Amino acid sequence: MAKKISRIADPNTAFPASANELHRDGDRLWVPLRNEWRDVSNKPEEVVRQRFIRILIEEYGYSLEQMDQERRTLHGHRSPRADIVVWESLDEKTASRTPILVIECKADGIEILVGDYYQGESYTRAVGCEFFIATNSRHTATFRLVPGLPGEFVAINEIPKAADWGNAKRLQEIRDSLRAFNRKEFQDLLFKCHSILRDVHKMDPGRAFDTISKVLFIKMYVERTGLHGTFTTDYLDRRDASRMPNDPLVHDGLFELTKQHYRADDLFSETDLLDISKETFRRIVKELERFDLSKTGDDIKGLAFERFLGTTFRGELGQFFTPRPIVDFMVQLIDPRERELICDPAAGSGGFLIRAFEYVRDHIVADIQAQKDEARALIEAEALPEEEEDREIEAAFARFNEQLLPSGDNNQPIDSRVGRLAWQCIYGTDAEPRAARTAKMNMIMHGDGHGGIHHHDGLLDINGIFGGRFDVVLTNPPFGSNVGSDQKVGASAESKVSLDLAYLDRCEIRYGRPWQLSHRLHRQAEIAKTPILDLFEIGKGKNNRPTELIFVERCLNLLKPGGRMGIVLPDGNLNNPSLAWLRRWAEGRARLMAVVSLPPETFRSSDATVKASLVFLRRFTETDSTAWDAAWAQAQAELDNGFDAQRNALHAASAPAILTGGDTEAARLLSELATLGVRRELPPWKLGEPPPYPRAIGRTTQAAPAWTGKAQHGQGAKAAELKRQAQVALTQAQGASAVALAALKAAYRPIDEAHNAALWARVRELFDYPVFVAAPKTVGITSTGETGEGVANDFETTLAAWRAFLSWMENGAKAENAPNFQRPSTA
Incomplete structure (x- = not known):
């Protein structure tokens, strides 16, 4: 029986008088x-x-x-x-x-x-x-x-x-x-709000930025939770009208609620205040109210926020920004994929993490769209009644679209494809609190993924950031600074090892035994006041090391076997002879994928220009390590005997001068002693302990001459007298003997160097593989640091060449089909 619907009187107007309502x-x-x-x-x-x-x-x-x-x-x-x-x-x-x-x-x-x-x-x-x-x-x-x-x-x-x-x-x-104008409009609004704070409260740019961040977090809390509606002055008025006399001012109360909402993200301290007047807060809300952050597309608000940061703060916070063209190129070349874990241990404002998040999300969106197209075609092939077909397609699309949600209600993780990307795959740290907060805000504006970003020393483990875990590491580490032996684990707020019970339980459940081992190591280092340098092979026992060198090891350590990294490095790290050890050290741990040399103007500040390159590495797999060790074993089997023969010949030729100091009387006495069974000999040379890094033979060592043997039976007295006479003669020739011994030791050194060089050359022949090298003349950045459309950029051509190179590699890397690329220096 059909459902009976009671008659309702038709309204007199199309819509009710109340705003936004329907009949x-x-x-x-x-x-x-x-x-x-x-x-x-x-x-x-x-x-x-x-x-x-x-x-x-x-x-x-x-x-x-x-x-x-x-x-x-x-x-x-x-x-x-x-x-x-x-x-x-x-x-x-x-x-x-x-x-x-x-x-x-x-x-x-x-x-x-x-x-x-x-x-x-x-x-x-x-x-x-x-x-x-x-x-x-x-x-x-x-x-x-x-x-x-x-x-x-x-x-x-x-x-x-x-x-x-x-x-x-x-x-x-x-x-x-x-739509780019929409981004520009939002960017201009942010700058206008920044100017209000500067003009009314006389804030410096850094403090004004902090305050704008707080206001934007309040706005996101209000609008994204869906609990309060759009953040407008009307909303403020309604809250103010119901405020009790003893309640905090509306804007201060909202900031406290926002701090509670984002507590797990460690964005604000308990003592953080908004620290602006009610009138100023209202002016800023009025400026921003036309942009509902829950309804504005992530690409709009994300790029607007990023450009606002770059325009407003590049002078004050320039070290935390990597130019967008560089970020885009590095992410595209490294090609992160869905479910891969991605880390930047020197995240700055979050540029690499944001672009990697967008890049993977775009691939997910494209895949979901292909699935929707296929589902729609299958449903339409069933020739269902129109309304049923529409419902089936809408329902299928809704199911697929659930996979594109980055977060659940109330800013909580969600088990969707984009949700897993946002909450389980993106990690970063920065030791500067403002930069870490910027990265979190920047990531939220771009569509979440902020939960894995921390204010912490990037050289130390925290949360899910520990060794052997990541598929991809992308970073632009600090240049021109040093990590000193006075920097100890736990000696500063950003290097402390957390003992918070909730944090420990959460990490233990989520990350298991690898995290437990990492945390235990860092806790022991904190108790022992261990220098941070001592946690690294290339830093152990050193007074200081350039920060970017330690980050090279940090990034390789963070990667799982086969993991890929892209890092910005000053060219001195690549071509300075004094750093050949670093290049050899890295060569024994990772395959060099590509080196892209940047124009000098890419990284330019008010007082210096740093010529840099983009270096891409792939950490050795177990197979790579086995092949590398086998190459060394073969090289040593082929070469060691030849260099040992050189040392033996040098030893034999130098022994007489060292033993006698060139004194004929000493030579005569030693010869006569030898007939009695007593000899003065130069001990055989020995190879010392190999250095801890890079892989090499130990330095040849040579001991001083020593007496050996015993006099024949009945010849003891004669031998003793001859030995006494010989020692007198040797004392007189001691200076000449010492000079000859020093000359021998010095003569071993070029043999050692040639031996090492030959071993490395042979290992490179045995463990040979092509490396992509490029030097684009323009990279989307002008000499004044400007980027954007209209700025010449050869990166697209470079990427096309890289993809051709990869295709050539995948098809067997036959020499006759090799693309046009150069090899980097192998110093």
Whole structure:
């Protein structure tokens, strides 16, 4: 029996007087364009549609007479359908001429994915409409259809208003308002807020930035939790009206709530204050209120925030920024993949981690879209009734889209593909608290992934950042500073080893025994006040080492076997003869994948220019290590005897002068003693202990002459007298003997050096592999540090060459097919 629906009186107005409201009665909703009530219990998209119709009327000046909903291009089941269609006038609508706006609505609240809006997209193409709008419960995106076949949808910044259609100049401005303007607008707003703090409270740039960060975190807390609505001055007024006299001021109370919300992220200390006036806070909220951070796309707010940081603070915090073109290139070359763990132990403002997150997320989005296209084709092949087909496709898309959510409700981790990327795969540290906070804010603005970023010394383990764990490490370590032996584990806030019980339990459960071993090692080092240098092979026992050299070892240690790293290094590390040991040390632990030399202007500051290169390495797998050891064994088997023979010949030739000092009487006495069984001999040379690094033979050592043997029976007295006479003669020749001994020791050194050089040369022949080398002339950065569109950039060509090189390697690396690349120096 059909369900009986009671009659509801039709409303007198299309929409209620209350702002943003719709006429509703339980599950039924008034639909003005159809002049009917509809059951929306299973149709949340209808609510989105009616709300947007109200927005078109009240904010954009259109009328119901100009609109239609559920419009098809043709009669019949399979023709494209649009949720809302708008014409320039009633007459245009009546004559079924080309509409001016096509809108498709969905209830799904994730960021707009144009492929999900295929009905409206197809309708737009079919009728030749120029503007297509996709909207859902959280986001709205506007696109312009560029003429052509099939025609490209280009994101633009705004929706034309009804009054714009008689103004050709205004319409052209809208056509040209690419979505990048939206980023620029948000960036300008952030800078304006920064200026307010500077002008009103006389804040220096660093403190102003800290305060802006706090306000943005409050805004995100209010808007992203979904508990309070949009963060506006009206919202502040409502809270202020209900504030009790003893309650804190609204903005101070909101900051305390925000600190609690982000407590697990260690963003703020318990004593952190907002430290601005109520009036200033209100001015900033007013400036920012048109940008709802829960509805603004991650690419918009993320890039805006990043560019605001770069524009405003590059002078004060320049060491925490790696130019975007460098970051983009390194991420694309290293090619991180889904489920790979990614780390930057010197994260700065988070540029590498953010770009790696975006890069992997883009691959996930593309894969999800392919799955949705396949699912849609299978459902359409079933020839279901139209409404059932739509429901099936919507349900399938909703399931797929759940995999694109980065976080659950209340900023909590979620088990989705993007959620796992955000919460389980991104890790970073920075020892500067402002930089660490910036990285977290930057990551949140780009779509989460902030939970693994910490304020901590990047050379020490914390949370999930410990040795042998990561697939990818990308970093630009500090240049020009040193790690000294006075820097001890636990001696500063950023080097302390946490003993918080909740932290210990959480890490032990999540990371298991490898984390336990790491934590125990660091705790013991803290108790023993161990120098941080002593945790590293190339730092142990040293008074200091350049910071970037220690980070080379740190990054390799963080990688699992086969893991890949990209690091920015000063060219001195690559071509300075005094650092040949470093290059040999790294060569015995990782394969050199690529070296890309940068133009001098890439890293330029007010007082210096650092010529740098991008170095890409792959940590040895077990197979690599075995092959490397085998190459050394073979090289030594081939070469050691020859160099030993050289040492033997030198020893034999030098022995007489060392033994006698050139004194003929001493030589005569020693010869006579030898006939009696007593000899003075030069001991055989020996190889000392090999150095701890890099791999090499030990230095040849030579002991001083010594007496050996005993006099024959009955010859003891004679031998004793001859020995006494010989010692007298040797004492007189002692100086000459010492000179000859020193000369022998010195003569061993070039043999040792030649031996080591020959071994390394032979090992490189036996363990030979091609290395990609490039030196692009332009890398998207001007001599004044400017980046962006219009700046010459050869990186795209370099990447194309790298991919050709990889393809050549995968196809057997045949010499006759080798691409044009150079080998780096092997000093």
